[in-house]
Each structure stands twice: as C-alpha cells, then as structure tokens.
Amino acid sequence: MAKRKTPGLNTSSMSDISFLLLAFFLMVSSINSDMGIARKLPPPLPPTQEKPPEIHQRNIFVVKINSKDRLLFDGEIGRVEDLRERAKTFLSNPDNLPNLPEKEVVDIPLLGKTEVSKGVISLRNDRGTSWDMYFQVQNELAGAINELKDEMSLAKFSKKYADLKDAQRDAIDRAIPVAISEAEPTKVGGQNNG
Amino acid sequence: MAKFAGKNEKETPALNMGSMSDIIFMLLFFFMVITTMRESSLYVKITVPKGTEVSKLEKKSLVSYINVGFPMQEMQAQYGTDARIQLNDQISDVSDIIQFVELEKAQRPEEDRPFLTMAIKSDKDVKMGLISDIKQELRTAGALKIFYNAAKDGARK
Numbered sequence: 001m002a003k004r005k006t007p008g009l010n011t012s013s014m015s016d017i018s019f020l021l022l023a024f025f026l027m028v029s030s031i032n033s034d035m036g037i038a039r040k041l042p043p044p045l046p047p048t049q050e051k052p053p054e055i056h057q058r059n060i061f062v063v064k065i066n067s068k069d070r071l072l073f074d075g076e077i078g079r080v081e082d083l084r085e086r087a088k089t090f091l092s093n094p095d096n097l098p099n100l101p102e103k104e105v106v107d108i109p110l111l112g113k114t115e116v117s118k119g120v121i122s123l124r125n126d127r128g129t130s131w132d133m134y135f136q137v138q139n140e141l142a143g144a145i146n147e148l149k150d151e152m153s154l155a156k157f158s159k160k161y162a163d164l165k166d167a168q169r170d171a172i173d174r175a176i177p178v179a180i181s182e183a184e185p186t187k188v189g190g191q192n193n194g
Numbered sequence: 195m196a197k198f199a200g201k202n203e204k205e206t207p208a209l210n211m212g213s214m215s216d217i218i219f220m221l222l223f224f225f226m227v228i229t230t231m232r233e234s235s236l237y238v239k240i241t242v243p244k245g246t247e248v249s250k251l252e253k254k255s256l257v258s259y260i261n262v263g264f265p266m267q268e269m270q271a272q273y274g275t276d277a278r279i280q281l282n283d284q285i286s287d288v289s290d291i292i293q294f295v296e297l298e299k300a301q302r303p304e305e306d307r308p309f310l311t312m313a314i315k316s317d318k319d320v321k322m323g324l325i326s327d328i329k330q331e332l333r334t335a336g337a338l339k340i341f342y343n344a345a346k347d348g349a350r351k
Contacts, residue, residue: 022225041338044336128322131262
C-alpha cells in the first residue's frame with residue numbers, strides 16, 4: 001500500500017467561526033461590577049416592646065432630610081459637603097468635649113483596652129425625600145466611618161483598613177461600630193411614588 | 195547585478211494566519227468566562243446615584259435584586275409613569291416583597307440563607323416613601339442584609 005499523506009485541513013475559516021462567537025459574547029456580556037454601600041436593617045420589633053432605652057442627649061447626632069431635599073444636622077441647616085467632617089468629630093470626639101458623645105472602655109482582642117464611642121447618628125427622612133439625596137447622606141456618613149477606621153488602622157497596625165487581615169478588621173469594626181439609626185420617615189412629602 | 199535584477203518581481207510573502215484562530219479563541223474564552231448572562235430584562239429605567247464610598251458587591255450568588263424605577267416608555271401604557279418595583283421578571287407591589295424574599299430563600303441552600311443580601315437598585319429620582327416601605331417589608335420578611343446600588347463617582351474625592 002502506498003503511503004499517502006493526509007491533506008492538510010483548511011483552517012482559514014476557523015478564525016471566522018471563532019470571530020463570530022467572539023462577537024456574540026462581546027455583545028451579550030455585561031461586565032457588571034455592582035458597586036454600592038452595604039447596610040444592615042434592624043430586626044423587626046416584637047409587638048410587646050417596652051420603651052426603647054433612653055439615649056443621652058449628647059450621644060445623639062440628629063440628621064434630618066426634608067421633602068425638599070434640604071439637610072439639617074445638629075439643629076441647623078447644613079450642606080452635604082460639611083456633613084462628613086461633623087460626623088467624624090461627633091463619632092471620635094477627639095478633645096473629649098462634654099457636649100459630644102461619651103466613650104466606653106472595651107477590651108478588644110488585638111487592640112487591648114479601647115475607647116468606643118457611644119454616639120449614635122439618628123437619620124430621619126421624609127417620604128418625599130429623593131433617593132439620590134438620601135444616598136448622598138448615607139455616602140457621607142459611610143465616608144466618615146471609613147475615614148475613622150482608616151485612621152485607627154494606620155495608628156494601630158500601620159496599614160490601611162482595606163489591607164488588614166480579617167481578625168484585625170473585626171477588631172477595628174468593634175472599635176468603630178456603624179452606629180446609624182433610622183427613624184420612621186415623616187409624611188410631609190405625601191405620595192408613595194415619584 | 196543579478197542580485198538586484200529580480201527585485202521588482204518579488205511578491206510579499208503571505209501572512210501566516212494559522213495562529214490567528216488561537217488568538218481569537220483566547221479572547222473568546224476570556225469573554226465567555228467573565229460573561230454573566232442577563233437573567234431578566236428591565237422594565238423600569240434606572241439611573242443609580244453616584245457615591246464616593248462605594249464598595250464591590252461580594253458573592254453574586256447570594257444577591258437578589260429589587261429594582262425600583264420609572265416604567266420605560268413602552269410600558270407606561272400598562273404601568274403608568276409612577277415609580278414601580280420590579281422583582282425578577284415582573285412589575286410588583288410592595289406587598290409582594292415578603293413572598294419574593296421567601297422564594298429567593300427557598301432557592302438557595304440551607305446554609306447560605308442567612309447571608310442572602312437584598313440589593314436595592316433604585317433610580318435616583320424615586321422618593322424615599324417607596325423605599326422606606328420596601329425596607330419595612332424586608333425587615334418583616336427577615337432579610338436584614340441590604341445593599342444600596344450606586345455608581346462609583348470618580349470625579350469627586
């Protein structure tokens with residue numbers, strides 16, 4: 001039998017086919033990286049709820065947004081841009097002022113005895129507040145907390161919060177809790193929908 | 195002079211296209227791997243707000259989306275122009291959320307259920323009244339981990 005050479009396959013259309021597939025996946029794919037802010041809701045109240053624990057006046061930082069998206073914090077009208085600084089001062093109380101929140105000494109692993117602020121940010125909005133405004137306020141408050149966490153991790157572990165190990169991160173989370181409490185919205189803006 | 199005589203007759207050699215398909219296949223696999231197919235088409239128009247403190251949403255398999263926005267042009271005859279909620283594939287009411295949460299929980303393995311995150315993806319012009327109602331329903335349903343969808347604002351720092 002004569003040795004016959006197998007003819008070479010014509011592969012030039014191969015690239016056409018794969019191009020077609022490539023174009024298909026390019027079109028249907030959406031590189032969706034969902035970004036946002038994670039929060040936790042408080043658990044539902046049991047029906048037989050006794051009065052909520054009293055919180056001392058100095059430990060509350062009231063932030064209100066009305067139906068016209070105007071912002072009020074600390075008893076005066078303010079701008080979103082200033083909220084972060086004020087929230088930071090409130091939560092950290094660097095000079096131990098008597099009108100800013102008390103601190104409680106807690107023993108946290110890895111950090112030792114740490115002063116944890118008892119401050120709570122109380123956020124109240126109206127049913128007519130826009131989602132955008134509400135989100136901006138949440139964003140600034142999250143920013144304040146993130147900056148405090150970064151400062152503390154730099155001081156304790158000389159690293160940014162994002163670069164810490166899990167255990168260290170937990171420790172920082174305990175030292176700086178996300179203390180944002182949301183009240184039932186007021187009903188000036190009325191309608192359910194936009 | 196024979197050296198230069200043939201110069202004009204020389205043809206450009208054909209490019210070897212053999213590795214072309216390899217390269218394209220590589221690209222193809224890349225896109226196949228990163229692709230997530232869109233599961234449901236949106237009936238509502240959503241422009242998410244922008245924020246500076248946003249972080250990535252972890253563990254996509256444990257996330258259910260609650261879309262809130264204004265119905266698209268072609269849907270307005272059916273659903274009106276007010277902000278509506280879309281759960282999975284249909285426009286729903288606030289009262290459907292508890293059932294939706296139960297359904298989403300049932301679809302996931304037992305051990306993952308406590309970590310189910312509800313992502314609220316809302317248009318920035320939606321009023322908080324509707325969102326508050328949603329949050330209230332989520333509380334009742336016991337889905338306490340929530341996530342506010344937003345876009346990264348690169349311009350601001």
